[in-house]
Amino acid sequence: xxxxxxxxxxxxxxxxxxxxxxxxxxxxxxxxxxxxxxxxxxxxxxxxxxxxxxxxxxxxxxxxxxxxxxxxxxxxxxxxxxxxxxxxxxxxxxxxxxxxxxxxxxxxxxxxxxxxxxxxxxxxxxxxxxxxxxxxxxxxxxxxxxxxxxxxxxxxxxxxxxxxxxxxxxxxxxxxxxxxxxxxxxxxxxxxxxxxxxxxxxxxxxxxxxxxxxxxxxxxxxxxxxxxxxxxxxxxxxxxxxxxxxxxxxxxxxxxxxxxxxxxxxxxxxxxxxxxxxxxxxxxxxxxxxxxxxxxxxxxxxxxxxxxxxxxxxxxxxxxxxxxxxxxxxxxxxxxxxxxxxxxxxxxxxxxxxxxxxxxxxxxxxxxxxxxxxxxxxxxxxxxxxxxxxxxxxxxxxxxxxxxxxxxxxxxxxxxxxxxxxxxxx
Amino acid sequence: xxxxxxxxxxxxxxxxxxxxxxxxxxxxxxxxxxxxxxxxxxxxxxxxxxxxxxxxxxxxxxxxx
Numbered sequence: 389x390x391x392x393x394x395x396x397x398x399x400x401x402x403x404x405x406x407x408x409x410x411x412x413x414x415x416x417x418x419x420x421x422x423x424x425x426x427x428x429x430x431x432x433x434x435x436x437x438x439x440x441x442x443x444x445x446x447x448x449x450x451x452x453x454x455x456x457x458x459x460x461x462x463x464x465x466x467x468x469x470x471x472x473x474x475x476x477x478x479x480x481x482x483x484x485x486x487x488x489x490x491x492x493x494x495x496x497x498x499x500x501x502x503x504x505x506x507x508x509x510x511x512x513x514x515x516x517x518x519x520x521x522x523x524x525x526x527x528x529x530x531x532x533x534x535x536x537x538x539x540x541x542x543x544x545x546x547x548x549x550x551x552x553x554x555x556x557x558x559x560x561x562x563x564x565x566x567x568x569x570x571x572x573x574x575x576x577x578x579x580x581x582x583x584x585x586x587x588x589x590x591x592x593x594x595x596x597x598x599x600x601x602x603x604x605x606x607x608x609x610x611x612x613x614x615x616x617x618x619x620x621x622x623x624x625x626x627x628x629x630x631x632x633x634x635x636x637x638x639x640x641x642x643x644x645x646x647x648x649x650x651x652x653x654x655x656x657x658x659x660x661x662x663x664x665x666x667x668x669x670x671x672x673x674x675x676x677x678x679x680x681x682x683x684x685x686x687x688x689x690x691x692x693x694x695x696x697x698x699x700x701x702x703x704x705x706x707x708x709x710x711x712x713x714x715x716x717x718x719x720x721x722x723x724x725x726x727x728x729x730x731x732x733x734x735x736x737x738x739x740x741x742x743x744x745x746x747x748x749x750x751x752x753x754x755x756x757x758x759x760x761x762x763x764x765x766x767x768x769x770x771x772x773x774x775x776x777x778x779x780x781x782x783x784x785x786x787x788x789x790x791x792x793x794x795x796x797x798x799x800x801x802x803x804x805x806x807x808x809x810x811x812x813x814x
Numbered sequence: 815x816x817x818x819x820x821x822x823x824x825x826x827x828x829x830x831x832x833x834x835x836x837x838x839x840x841x842x843x844x845x846x847x848x849x850x851x852x853x854x855x856x857x858x859x860x861x862x863x864x865x866x867x868x869x870x871x872x873x874x875x876x877x878x879x
Contacts, residue, residue, distance in 0.1 A: 508837040515841050515853055597843070597851070605844035608829070780838045 393685035396430050400682055408721050415671040418725075422677025430681040439680035440673055443551040443638040444544075448498070448672070449664055450641025451541060454620060455501050456663040457648055457656055461613040462606045464493075464505040465512075469603040472513055477595030479519050479588040484577055486510060487527040491535030491573050495566075496624060499536045499543060499769040500665075503528060507776050517594050522782050523584035525773050526792055530576060530761050532769045534800065537757035538562065538569035540637060541627065544672075545727040545756035549749055550637065552731045556749060558627040558637060564750055568807045572758070572800045583792065612652060619648040675728045683732045692736035701742060704813045707751045708805060710734070714755025715801045719762025719794070727756050747812035754804040762797040764789040821848050823869040830865055 403421030407414045425431050431439075458464075471489060475481035486506065493502040506528060514521040536543035540550040540561040550556050607613055623644030626633070630640050649657050682688050699705040710730070717726050730752055738745045760767030764774050764786045770793075774784045831840040839858040843851040854862045866872045 508832070511837045512841050512843075515838065516843060600845050602844050602846045605848075608825075776837065780836070 390685060392430050393687050393690075395428060396425065396681035396685045397687055399424050399428070399430075400678060400687075403678060404721075404725060407725060413667070414722065415667045415674065418671050418674025418678060420674075422674040422680075425677055425681035431677075431684045435684060436677040436680050439683065440676040441548065441551045443636050444547050445669055445672060446636075446638025447541060447547055447551070447641045448544075448669060450623075450638065450643075450645040451498060452501070452664045453645035453660045454616070454623060454641070454648055455497050455505075456660050457612070457652060458616040458620060459501075459505055460609065460656075461616055462608040463613055463616070465509045465606040466603050468506060468509040468513065469598075469601055469606060472598050473601065473603065477517070477598035479514075479517050479590050480581055480585045482513060482517070482598075483524050483527050483580060483584060483588060486513075486524060487531040487577070487580060488573070490528040491531040491538075491569075494532040494535035494769075495538040495542045495569070497541075499532045499767065500772050502535075503532055503769045503773050507773055511780060513598065516597055517588075517590045519588040519590055520782070521780075522777065522784055522788075523580075523587050525777050525782075525784065526789060527576075527580045527584065529767075529770050529773050529789075530580075530793065530796055531573060533757060533760040533767050534569055534572050534576065536769075537572075537754060538566040539627075541641075543757045543760075544724050546753050547637075548724070548727050548731060549753055552735070553745075553749060557631040559631070561753075564811075565753060568754065568804055571807070572803055575799070575803065576796065579796065615648065615651045619644050619651065622647070672724070675725050678725075679728045679732065682729070688729075688732045689736045689739075692733045692740060695733070696737060696740055696742070703742065703744060703747060704809065706737070706742070707747045707808060707813060710748055711751035711755035711801065711805055711808065714752055715759035715762070715797065718756045718759030719766045719797060723756040723760060723767065727752065730756075744812075747808055750812065751808055754808065755801065758797060758800045758804060760797075761793050761800065762790075763793060766793070766797075820871065823871055824850065827862075827865045827869055827871065831862075 399421055403417055406412055406417040422436065426433050426436050467489060468486060471485040472482045475485055490502055490506055493506070507525065510524050510528065511521055514524055533543070537546070538561075540546050540556070540558045546561060546565070550558070550561060623640060626635070626640035626644065627637060630637055649660065679688075695706070695709075699709060714723070714726065714730065717723070734745060734748050734752065737748065742748070760770065764770050764784065770789070774789070777784050828842045831842070836858075839855050840862050841853040843853075845851065852862075863872070863875055867875070
């Protein structure tokens with residue numbers, strides 16, 4: 389192996405270790421790693437920039453702007469309270485509807501954004517019901533990672549896969565991943581009821597207090613709400629039609645964001661841009677540059693070659709290996725760097741003779757997204773909810789989450805494996 | 815709380831606590847006819863009263879102990 393390749397592997401392993409250790413912020417570590425690939429001459433700046441997937445970045449920024457502006461209107465609180473009233477203030481049914489709202493929201497918004505919007509209103513409702521919020525939060529975490537699996541824009545691994553593989557359109561993601569995401573959510577619902585119903589009992593009086601709430605008061609700006617809903621609808625329609633319109637998903641999201649800014653006026657612009665998670669954006673940039681070093685020095689093709697040799701190029705074995713490896717890895721480490729590494733590897737497998745890559749892409753998406761449910765550190769949404777809950781005096785421990793998350797993650801990956809096998813491999 | 819100026823001021827108080835970093839400090843529940851129920855966490859009593867005072871929503875404050 390070339391000296392440059394060994395150096396690239398060394399940098400990658402050290403940076404990956406530092407990301408897992410979480411002693412230094414992952415964005416700083418990834419950017420330093422990406423920078424080292426250029427400074428040490430493994431790739432030149434032009435090549436590194438060429439590897440940055442601007443479609444992923446544009447899609448994330450566009451959606452962050454749209455969601456942050458919409459959140460200002462109180463829409464998500466309104467939906468949660470309205471739903472709680474529809475199920476007559478019953479805690480078990482509220483837990484289920486909030487989990488379903490989270491799953492649906494996560495399919496069309498970023499998982500972290502969805503839980504950030506729904507956790508505050510969950511605290512509010514559970515306080516009024518006089519019940520422990522932790523079962524609600526655990527159900528929302530699990531639903532968020534499952535719902536995010538359903539669409540191209542639902543979870544970062546899907547955004548990255550959709551950007552890298554042009555044939556996998558928004559509709560293709562929905563047609564292939566939404567059925568299994570819906571099935572897994574449907575399986576989770578009765579399990580949530582069995583697991584949590586005894587922990588969340590309340591009185592008739594408290595249920596009535598939920599029923600008497602006036603959710604319309606939660607909408608803070610009706611004009612802004614109308615504009616946001618119009619643009620959000622237009623953007624989602626744009627995603628459905630992006631292949632017909634010959635537009636990339638980032639173009640659709642950014643167009644939606646700037647149309648909304650045009651309608652809301654300049655006063656919203658500064659705030660909307662401030663709320664974009666620039667640290668996440670730069671984390672992606674660092675990772676793309678980091679992986680560019682492995683791609684350009686031939687490390688990825690070497691890995692792909694060895695993977696094919698190991699599986700004998702058998703599509704079933706390769707597919708299952710990718711799904712389970714992605715799930716187990718994603719349960720313990722950040723799935724974004726893992727997927728960033730796996731994408732060029734699967735592309736390389738295509739160059740080496742595996743003609744039908746589709747099951748491999750769906751296996752990667754399902755494994756990486758569903759694996760996030762395995763542990764409390766498996767996905768950003770888990771960490772964010774646990775942090776919020778702990779700060780409010782309801783700590784969710786690693787073991788407490790593991791008890792629910794890991795078996796349900798295994799169950800979901802088993803269901804996903806059966807789905808992929810039956811649909812694509814026989 | 816039916817008079818509009820008071821309702822608007824109370825909305826500002828609600829927004830203040832809704833937008834800060836603590837989610838369970840002061841919880842507002844709005845019922846029909848602008849009837850409000852507010853649940854205040856003990857360690858946020860002072861902050862809540864200061865906000866009510868700032869928005870001129872208090873007639874008097876009296877600590878019993």
